[in-house]
Amino acid sequence: MTHQILKSALAPPPVTFDQVKQAFGNLVDTFIHEMQTWHDHDVQVKALQPMRPEPKPSDHADAEDPASAFWRDFAAWQTEKRGRHEPYPAPLAHPDIAASIKAITGADGSVTYVPDFEIVNDDPTPAQIFAAKKALLLNAVHHAEQEALKQTQLPLGKRRLADLREVDIRGADPRTIGAADQQHLADQESRRAKVDAIVRAAAQVTSDIEDLTTDNVDTFTIPIFATAAPASAPGRPEAGAECVTGGAAP
Numbered sequence: 194m195t196h197q198i199l200k201s202a203l204a205p206p207p208v209t210f211d212q213v214k215q216a217f218g219n220l221v222d223t224f225i226h227e228m229q230t231w232h233d234h235d236v237q238v239k240a241l242q243p244m245r246p247e248p249k250p251s252d253h254a255d256a257e258d259p260a261s262a263f264w265r266d267f268a269a270w271q272t273e274k275r276g277r278h279e280p281y282p283a284p285l286a287h288p289d290i291a292a293s294i295k296a297i298t299g300a301d302g303s304v305t306y307v308p309d310f311e312i313v314n315d316d317p318t319p320a321q322i323f324a325a326k327k328a329l330l331l332n333a334v335h336h337a338e339q340e341a342l343k344q345t346q347l348p349l350g351k352r353r354l355a356d357l358r359e360v361d362i363r364g365a366d367p368r369t370i371g372a373a374d375q376q377h378l379a380d381q382e383s384r385r386a387k388v389d390a391i392v393r394a395a396a397q398v399t400s401d402i403e404d405l406t407t408d409n410v411d412t413f414t415i416p417i418f419a420t421a422a423p424a425s426a427p428g429r430p431e432a433g434a435e436c437v438t439g440g441a442a443p
Contacts, residue, residue, distance in 0.1 A: 195309050196292040204216075220287075221294060225307070232304055234278055238279070244277060250263045294308060295309040334402065395418060398416070
């Protein structure tokens with residue numbers, strides 16, 4: 194059965210499918226060469242007749258010159274050994290590479306190794322990439338909006354008391370309202386106005402993001418919302434404001 198491999202298991206984007214196919218194919222071809230060389234060598238090893246035992250001095254004890262006879266025989270034996278094919282272990286490879294080849298046996302019994310794999314392209318589609326980029330932008334808007342609101346509003350633990358004080362002031366006789374109370378009301382109104390401006394600016398930017406196309410999603414910028422006033426223009430930063438771009442691939 195043809196071995197199937199997910200492209201993402203080999204290399205994710207931005208490496209292309211063709212690049213992965215070429216690189217993996219080269220690895221498989223190298224392993225095929227190693228396996229073919231080993232197999233052909235192994236066939237030759239198995240075809241050899243067993244080699245005679247290594248000579249011993251005792252084999253030449255009856256010779257006229259036992260020492261000379263032994264060393265001549267030993268030298269001849271070493272020459273025979275060097276000319277023989279010695280076995281060695283089969284090559285090893287990564288399991289995906291080893292599973293990507295198969296052996297074909299010919300009519301004459303010869304074995305040939307060939308590639309037998311398929312790389313399945315599971316890269317995200319253009320539509321998925323586009324949707325992910327928009328989601329990244331929307332998430333960036335959410336975080337920018339929350340940070341701006343955090344800087345504008347009172348700490349969470351102080352908001353309820355500030356609201357209750359405002360209710361009390363507005364329900365009191367206007368003639369009894371002092372400067373501190375007037376300032377509290379002004380601060381409350383100012384914070385509400387800033388919050389409203391931030392929320393409206395964020396709403397406009399998220400709406401603009403939904404209207405983006407593949408032609409402009411990578412160049413769209415998000416303002417870090419100012420706390421004093423709304424962004425100068427939807428989808429555009431105010432002067433001096435930091436920006437988040439949508440060009441980063443998911």
